[in-house]
Structures are given as structure tokens and as C-alpha cells.
Amino acid sequence: MSNLKRNIKILFGIFALLFFSLIAYLTYFQLYERDKLITSSYSVYNRRLIEQEKKILRGSILDRNGIVLAKSVIEADGTQKRIYLDGPAFAQVIGYSRRIYQQGSTGIEKAYDRELLGMVGSDPMVLLRKLILGKGQIGDNVYLTIDKALQDLAYREMEGKKGAVVALNPKTGEILAMVSTPSYDPNLLDRDWEKIMTSPEHVVLNRATQGLYPPGSTFKIITTAAVLTYMPELFKEVYDCKGYVVVDGNKISDFGGIAHGKENFERAFYVSCNSFFIEIGLKLGSDNLEKMAYAFGLNQRVPLEIDTAKNYFPSIDGKVALAETSIGQGKILVTPLTMALAASAVANDGVIMKPYLMKYVVDPLSGAVIERNTPNKYLTPITKEVADAIKSLMIGVVNNPEGTGRLAQIPGITVAGKTGTAENPFGAPHAWFVAFAPAENPEIAVAVVVENGGEGGKVAAPIARDIIKAYLSR
Amino acid sequence: MDEYVKTGSKALKDVFWIFVIAFALLFMHRRPEEANTIYYTLAFPVLIFIVYYLHVRLFPLGEIQFVILTAFLTEMGLIMIYRVAPELLVKQIIWIAIGFGLYFIASYLFKHYGWLYNLKYGEYIYIFLAVGLIISTLFFGKEIGGAKNWLTFDGIYVQPAEAAKVIYIIFLARYLKDKRDLKNILILGAITIGIAGIFALEKDLGMAFLFYTTTVLMVFLVTSNLFYVASGFGLMAIGGILAYFLFWHVRVRIEAWLNPWMDVPGKTYQIVQSLFAIAAGGFFGTGLGMGHPEYIPVVASDFIFSAICEEFGILGGIAIILVYFVIMYRGIKVALEARDEFGALLAAGLISMFSLQVFTIIGGVIKFIPLTGVTLPFVSYGGSSMVMSFFTLGMLNGISVGEEEEDVQFEAQY
Numbered sequence: 001m002s003n004l005k006r007n008i009k010i011l012f013g014i015f016a017l018l019f020f021s022l023i024a025y026l027t028y029f030q031l032y033e034r035d036k037l038i039t040s041s042y043s044v045y046n047r048r049l050i051e052q053e054k055k056i057l058r059g060s061i062l063d064r065n066g067i068v069l070a071k072s073v074i075e076a077d078g079t080q081k082r083i084y085l086d087g088p089a090f091a092q093v094i095g096y097s098r099r100i101y102q103q104g105s106t107g108i109e110k111a112y113d114r115e116l117l118g119m120v121g122s123d124p125m126v127l128l129r130k131l132i133l134g135k136g137q138i139g140d141n142v143y144l145t146i147d148k149a150l151q152d153l154a155y156r157e158m159e160g161k162k163g164a165v166v167a168l169n170p171k172t173g174e175i176l177a178m179v180s181t182p183s184y185d186p187n188l189l190d191r192d193w194e195k196i197m198t199s200p201e202h203v204v205l206n207r208a209t210q211g212l213y214p215p216g217s218t219f220k221i222i223t224t225a226a227v228l229t230y231m232p233e234l235f236k237e238v239y240d241c242k243g244y245v246v247v248d249g250n251k252i253s254d255f256g257g258i259a260h261g262k263e264n265f266e267r268a269f270y271v272s273c274n275s276f277f278i279e280i281g282l283k284l285g286s287d288n289l290e291k292m293a294y295a296f297g298l299n300q301r302v303p304l305e306i307d308t309a310k311n312y313f314p315s316i317d318g319k320v321a322l323a324e325t326s327i328g329q330g331k332i333l334v335t336p337l338t339m340a341l342a343a344s345a346v347a348n349d350g351v352i353m354k355p356y357l358m359k360y361v362v363d364p365l366s367g368a369v370i371e372r373n374t375p376n377k378y379l380t381p382i383t384k385e386v387a388d389a390i391k392s393l394m395i396g397v398v399n400n401p402e403g404t405g406r407l408a409q410i411p412g413i414t415v416a417g418k419t420g421t422a423e424n425p426f427g428a429p430h431a432w433f434v435a436f437a438p439a440e441n442p443e444i445a446v447a448v449v450v451e452n453g454g455e456g457g458k459v460a461a462p463i464a465r466d467i468i469k470a471y472l473s474r
Numbered sequence: 475m476d477e478y479v480k481t482g483s484k485a486l487k488d489v490f491w492i493f494v495i496a497f498a499l500l501f502m503h504r505r506p507e508e509a510n511t512i513y514y515t516l517a518f519p520v521l522i523f524i525v526y527y528l529h530v531r532l533f534p535l536g537e538i539q540f541v542i543l544t545a546f547l548t549e550m551g552l553i554m555i556y557r558v559a560p561e562l563l564v565k566q567i568i569w570i571a572i573g574f575g576l577y578f579i580a581s582y583l584f585k586h587y588g589w590l591y592n593l594k595y596g597e598y599i600y601i602f603l604a605v606g607l608i609i610s611t612l613f614f615g616k617e618i619g620g621a622k623n624w625l626t627f628d629g630i631y632v633q634p635a636e637a638a639k640v641i642y643i644i645f646l647a648r649y650l651k652d653k654r655d656l657k658n659i660l661i662l663g664a665i666t667i668g669i670a671g672i673f674a675l676e677k678d679l680g681m682a683f684l685f686y687t688t689t690v691l692m693v694f695l696v697t698s699n700l701f702y703v704a705s706g707f708g709l710m711a712i713g714g715i716l717a718y719f720l721f722w723h724v725r726v727r728i729e730a731w732l733n734p735w736m737d738v739p740g741k742t743y744q745i746v747q748s749l750f751a752i753a754a755g756g757f758f759g760t761g762l763g764m765g766h767p768e769y770i771p772v773v774a775s776d777f778i779f780s781a782i783c784e785e786f787g788i789l790g791g792i793a794i795i796l797v798y799f800v801i802m803y804r805g806i807k808v809a810l811e812a813r814d815e816f817g818a819l820l821a822a823g824l825i826s827m828f829s830l831q832v833f834t835i836i837g838g839v840i841k842f843i844p845l846t847g848v849t850l851p852f853v854s855y856g857g858s859s860m861v862m863s864f865f866t867l868g869m870l871n872g873i874s875v876g877e878e879e880e881d882v883q884f885e886a887q888y
Contacts, residue, residue: 004818
């Protein structure tokens with residue numbers, strides 16, 4: 001009997017443990033799982049959000065200066081209508097939220113859905129106050145880091161072309177412009193949903209963050225970084241360019257088959273000599289090149305509030321692959337955002353700041369800031385010394401009489417850049433240009449891609465120049 | 475004693491006011507369709523007070539807490555049921571009234587529970603009754619909500635397994651009182667595995683788990699043998715793995731637990747909706763009438779805890795868990811104070827089955843453990859579960875009262 005009594009007490013302990021583990025798990029769930037659950041993409045199955053969405057006047061999306069880009073109005077029949085005031089220029093960045101039509105959501109509309117629905121103040125006191133003040137019916141406003149004037153300019157420059165532009169502040173990671181063309185008018189989503197979604201030109205795709213392109217010669221920034229970091233002796237190499245090299249029996253030509261003649265590292269960078277960089281790359285070795293590419297995040301998905309594609313950098317297998325990779329060809333595929341960040345690493349003493357699109361979220365009635373993004377480091381691929389050395393090379397690309405990026409020159413401002421002309425199986429090469437300015441104290445870094453546009457120095461560089469010029473003279 | 479009654483009536487007043495305020499709000503929120511609904515609703519607090527008064531009168535030494543705590547649980551159930559399925563409210567109140575009736579009957583019946591032990595061929599009778607009830611649905615049963623565990627009589631749905639639970643506990647107490655050697659434990663093991671197997675065939679995994687685990691715990695109580703416990707749970711694990719590969723419905727449950735996102739519109743719809751509801755409630759809840767618990771499937775029975783969490787927050791949910799904790803504590807106390815081993819085993823078995831059931835369903839709907847469909851005692855909608863839960867607590871009260879009265883007589887002699 002006494003054993004039995006002891007065991008019954010143990011039984012009590014077991015059940016006490018079971019019950020309190022339930023309480024502990026519930027608490028854990030609310031603290032750590034809840035937000036994930038509400039914001040997850042599976043929330044399309046959460047009818048509560050849909051109900052709430054119908055009741056709440058969705059918040060506005062504004063640019064960094066407070067210019068309204070998207071707002072909701074109530075129609076005569078009581079339903080809401082979303083109006084995009086600068087439709088095509090912002091279509092992919094802002095995206096859409098069409099959960100109530102069972103059509104999913106993208107872009108900023110998706111990333112800041114809960115904020116726009118006014119659901120972030122889950123603190124009961126905030127909610128209570130909202131309820132008492134009758135504020136429950138309006139969502140919060142999201143201010144972007146994007147400058148509408150710059151975005152519009154970039155869009156005008158890209159109109160009629162296929163491609164993307166990314167401009168960002170290399171010191172903070174704030175994205176100043178992000179354009180993808182061809183675009184569509186999100187105000188027509190109701191009418192033309194099918195047509196827009198199935199467009200053969202993939203207008204919904206945000207080419208700036210999800211478009212994957214071979215980086216071409218812009219990758220020479222990374223090859224150079226690897227040389228300066230791991231084998232600085234290669235920087236003193238001198239080489240006689242015949243316009244092609246033969247690697248394991250494969251002939252790889254320079255663009256247009258131009259023989260650059262005798263050249264040192266600087267000149268090879270200015271004129272973007274492929275033969276030179278292939279020779280350098282073969283001496284540098286796969287491991288060093290891979291290590292530096294990974295340091296720049298070329299095998300990663302760049303963290304951003306909206307969806308980004310994972311960059312593709314397969315391990316280099318064999319001499320031919322190494323030769324191709326050293327000049328940004330071969331199998332590598334990167335997003336324009338990634339290359340803008342590579343330029344920003346050079347601009348910002350070797351540090352890549354984590355890019356972001358939301359500046360802050362404001363409760364429109366009280367004016368209180370509910371959320372705010374602050375600059376954070378993302379990667380540090382190179383040292384300040386290496387960054388400075390690459391910077392002077394990039395200045396040469398734009399300012400040396402032989403440089404491939406001369407069209408990016410701006411009177412009174414030192415622009416540093418690198419052109420790229422990326423061969424691809426779909427036709428004419430993709431035109432690339434990455435740049436930052438002013439070189440002495442960089443305020444903006446830009447990446448421009450024009451699909452099948454031809455030479456980077458001729459097609460992409462002028463676009464970057466106009467964007468930089470407009471931004472610096474604002 | 476006076477102090478005791480005073481505290482009790484104070485708690486009961488709180489229960490009363492919660493009820494009045496909640497239903498005043500609910501009736502404003504959604505006007506009842508029939509006047510009957512209002513009369514029956516008003517009958518509930520009256521019923522509680524009558525039960526309370528009778529309990530104090532008839533069993534001054536009884537477990538008055540059971541009345542107060544079940545009054546709170548049933549009222550929380552009624553509030554949520556009116557929110558999600560108002561047409562079931564009146565039925566549920568009737569079941570509660572019948573339940574309290576059975577509570578008193580059980581209290582008298584089991585005050586002198588010795589006859590259960592002394593009954594000739596008792597253990598054979600109990601086990602045949604229990605297994606008979608469990609098997610009955612296999613032949614005459616109806617499949618509802620994926621499990622074949624219902625009998626219908628003229629439109630009334632009965633879950634025989636609920637009654638089988640109590641009879642099986644009586645069997646266990648009787649059997650384990652005397653038969654504790656290896657051979658008999660092995661026989662008991664075989665019987666239990668058989669019962670769990672029948673439940674598995676009926677796709678009633680919750681019941682299989684409850685019967686099996688309760689048996690293992692009871693064997694531990696009488697033998698203190700950790701080897702039995704270890705092999706018991708080891709066999710359960712093997713059985714679980716076998717069932718995972720043999721039965722599609724077991725696999726679905728376990729996969730839904732491991733990865734609720736694999737098929738949200740289909741196989742994992744229930745658990746995901748339950749989690750959405752709990753997440754919507756947060757710590758403090760959306761407030762009564764402000765949430766959408768009706769989006770959860772089978773919310774009035776299996777998922778009522780999630781509905782409570784949505785509108786009352788997990789603080790409301792934790793309150794419910796703590797109430798069960800106190801009931802469990804009182805049950806354990808009854809077992810400790812029982813006058814003989816048979817009574818102790820009976821009480822311990824009853825409260826084990828009860829507590830495990832509470833853990834199984836709450837743990838299931840919050841995705842702490844794989845979901846198995848059992849009801850939340852006193853809260854979920856459903857007659858069989860309601861009356862048998864009351865019967866269980868009535869038995870515990872009876873065991874307790876019998877013990878106390880004997881003590882009083884004993885003291886009086888001196």
C-alpha cells in the first residue's frame with residue numbers, strides 16, 4: 001500500500017509535467033511560431049486575413065520623400081480598389097496583393113502585408129487604443145527607400161528595352177531605384193490578369209532581383225579582388241594580347257577579336273581584355289576564384305524583403321571552365337542586384353551593406369513610426385586596401401582614353417565603373433554596366449543590364465551615367 | 475467546514491457572473507432564433523445552483539470542487555458552442571443536466587464500491603462488457619469524421635467507447651489488485667494490445683492511445699517495475715511505427731504533425747486552421763465574438779480548445795488547463811485517501827484516463843503531439859463524452875465520500 005501511495009504521487013508528478021508542458025508549448029507557440037505562421041505564404045488559407053483585408057482600408061505605399069505610389073480607395077459599392085499611381089515603373093517592386101481573389105501576392109505588397117493591414121500592433125494596448133479611437137479600420141503606411149524621380153528616370157531610360165536597373169546607397173544598403181522592363185500596368189490586373197500572368201515577355205518577373213544573367217566582364221572585379229587578395233604578385237604580370245587564347249584546344253576570343261597588344265594589369269582592366277584575364281585566372285586557380293566569388297555572395301540568395309533568385313555559381317571543373325569563369329562567362333548566373341552589391345563593396349571600403357526597400361512604417365493617424373530599417377552589414381568580401389586598388393582601376397575604365405566605359409563620364413564627377421558584354425545563347429550579348437560615384441565619397445552604386453543589348457560600354461553605361469547624374473544633382 | 479463552503483460559493487459566484495456577462499454579450503452579438511434558447515440558457519445557472527446546494531447537503535464531505543470546476547468548464551463549452559453552432563446549445567445543456575444526474579447516481583453507487591470487487595466472476599464480466607462495447611461499433615457502427623466509433627439509436631448518436639472506458643478501469647483495478655506476477659501482466663498486455671488493435675481498426679487512434687497508456691501506468695502503480703513501463707512504451711513505439719506503414723490514416727496524422735504545410739488545402743487542413751485560430755488569438759484573445767473560430771472544422775467537438783484560445787487568448791486556454799490540473803489533483807487525492815487498494819487503483823485509473831484524454835486532445839490541437847480525435851471532457855459538444863465524464867467524477871466523489879464517512883463514524887466511536 002505504501003508503495004502504491006508513492007507511485008500515485010509519481011503519477012501526479014507525471015500528469016503535472018504533461019499539463020505544464022502544454023502551457024509551456026502554448027507560450028512558446030505565441031512567442032516564436034505565431035508571427036511566422038501569420039506571415040507565411042500559407043496564410044492564403046487563413047480566411048481571417050481575407051476577412052480583415054476586406055474590412056480594413058489598406059495602407060498606402062510611398063517613396064522616400066513621401067510621394068504616394070499606391071493607395072486604396074473605397075468604391076461606390078463599398079468594395080476597395082487599389083490604385084497604383086506610378087504603375088509600370090514600380091510594378092514589380094511594389095507587386096500586388098490579391099489574396100481576396102485567391103491570386104496570391106508579390107513584392108512589397110506581400111512583404112509588408114501585415115503592416116499595410118494594420119495588424120502589426122498586436123500589442124493589446126495598441127489594439128485597444130485603436131479600437132477606442134476608431135482607428136481599427138485603416139492600415140499603416142509603408143515608406144520605401146526608393147526615390148520616385150530616380151525610379152521614373154530609370155524606367156524612361158529602359159522603356160523599349162528588356163532588362164533591369166538597380167541603384168543603391170553603398171553606405172547604407174538603401175535601394176534608391178529598382179526597375180525591370182518590359183513592365184505592365186498593375187491597375188489593369190483586374191481586367192487582364194490572365195494576359196499579364198502569361199505574357200511571353202514575363203512582365204511580372206522582377207528582373208532586378210530574379211533575373212539571372214551571366215555577369216560577363218563585370219565579373220573581372222571579382223577576379224581582380226581574388227588576385228589582389230590571394231596572389232598579389234600576379235598584379236605585376238605583363239602580357240601580349242593576340243585577340244584570343246587557346247585553352248585545352250578551345251579558342252576563346254576577345255570581344256570582336258581585337259588584339260590589345262602588350263598590356264599590364266591596369267590596361268587589361270580598362271580595355272577589358274579577356275585573353276589577359278584568362279591567363280591570370282589560370283594562374284590564380286579555381287579555389288581562389290571560387291573562394292572570392294562566394295565571399296561576394298555569388299552562390300547565395302541576396303537577402304531582401306521581396307523575393308530574390310539564388311545566384312548560381314557551380315564549382316569550377318577543368319581548365320576551360322576556369323578560363324571562362326575568370327571572365328564571367330561559363331555557367332555563372334547572377335542577378336543585377338548582386339552585381340550592384342559587388343560594385344558597392346568596392347565603393348564602401350570592402351563592405352557590402354544588407355540591401356533593403358522599406359525605410360519605415362508609419363501609423364497614419366498618430367504619425368508614430370511602427371517599424372524602421374537600419375543599415376546592417378551583409379558581407380565583407382575584401383579589405384579596404386583591395387577595395388581602393390580596384391576603385392582606381394574602375395575609375396580608369398571610365399576616365400582612361402582607352403577605357404571601355406568612357407560614355408559614363410560626367411563632367412565634374414569622378415565615376416568608377418566596369419563594363420560587361422555577356423555572351424549568351426539567346427542572341428546578341430547582354431550589355432552590363434556597374435558603377436558608383438563620386439569615386440572619392442560614393443553616394444550611389446548602380447547596376448544596369450540590357451538583355452541582348454550589345455556592348456555594355458555603349459548601351460548600359462549611358463543609362464548608368466544619367467541615373468548617377470540625376471541623383472547627384474538632386 | 476463553513477470556510478470551505480464560503481470559498482466554494484464565492485467561486486461559484488464568479489462562474490455565475492462569467493456566464494451572465496458572456497451570454498448577455500453573445501445574445502446582443504447574435505440574437506437567439508427561439509425564445510426557448512433563452513429559457514434553457516437561464517436554466518443553466520439555476521441547474522448549477524441546485525446541484526451545488528444538493529451536493530453540500532447530500533455529500534457534506536464530498537468533492538464539492540468537482541461541481542464548481544465542471545460548472546466552469548461546461549459554461550466555457552456552452553459559450554463557445556453558442557458562438558460556433560448555436561443550434562447545439564439547448565442539446566448540450568440537456569446533456570449537462572443528465573450528466574449531473576448521473577454524477578449523483580454514481581456518487582451513491584460507488585460510495586460502497588466493495589461490491590465491484592466482490593462480484594463473482596467480476597473481472598470476466600467487466601472485460602467482456604468493455605470489449606463488447608468497443609467491438610459493437612465494428613459491426614453496427616457508423617463512420618463519422620473518419621472514425622468508426624458511433625452507434626445510432628433512433629437518431630441519437632452514442633459512442634460506446636466512452637462507457638467502455640469506465641468499465642475497463644474497473645476491470646483493471648480488480649485485475650491488478652490481485653494479479654501482479656509476470657504471467658498475469660503478460661496476459662493483461664495481450665488483452666490491452668488486442669483492445670488497442672480493435673480501436674486502430676475503427677480508426678480511433680485517440681482511444682487506442684488512452685486505453686493502452688492507462689494500462690501501462692496502472693501496471694506501474696502496482697508493480698513499481700520500470701521494466702514493464704519501458705517495454706510497454708517500447709511496444710507502443712513499435713506498434714506506432716507498424717501502424718504508420720500499415721494504415722494510411724495513421725500516416726496522415728503523423729505526417730501532418732511533422733509537417734503541417736505539406737498539404738494545407740487537403741490532409742492538414744484541420745490542424746493548420748486550428749493553429750491559425752490560436753495564432754489569431756495571441757496571448758489575450760480577439761475578444762468574445764470578435765474572432766472567427768467557425769473557420770476551424772469540427773470546432774464544437776474536437777477543436778473547441780482552439781476556439782477558446784482564439785477568443786480568450788492562450789491565457790484563457792491556460793486557465794482551462796489549470797482547471798483540469800486541479801481536477802487531476804483532487805482525483806489523485808481521492809486515490810491517496812482511499813480506504814483500500816482496490817479503491818485507490820480505481821480512483822487512480824479513472825483520473826489517469828481522464829487526464830490523459832485532456833492531454834491528448836489539447837496537445838493534439840496545438841500540434842504538440844500528433845492529433846487524435848478525442849473530446850475535451852466537459853467542454854466539447856457531445857452527449858456520450860459529457861455524461862461519462864460526469865459519471866467518472868461521480869465515481870471519484872463516491873469513493874471519496876465513502877472514505878470520509880467511514881472516518882467520521884470511526885471518530886464518533888471514541
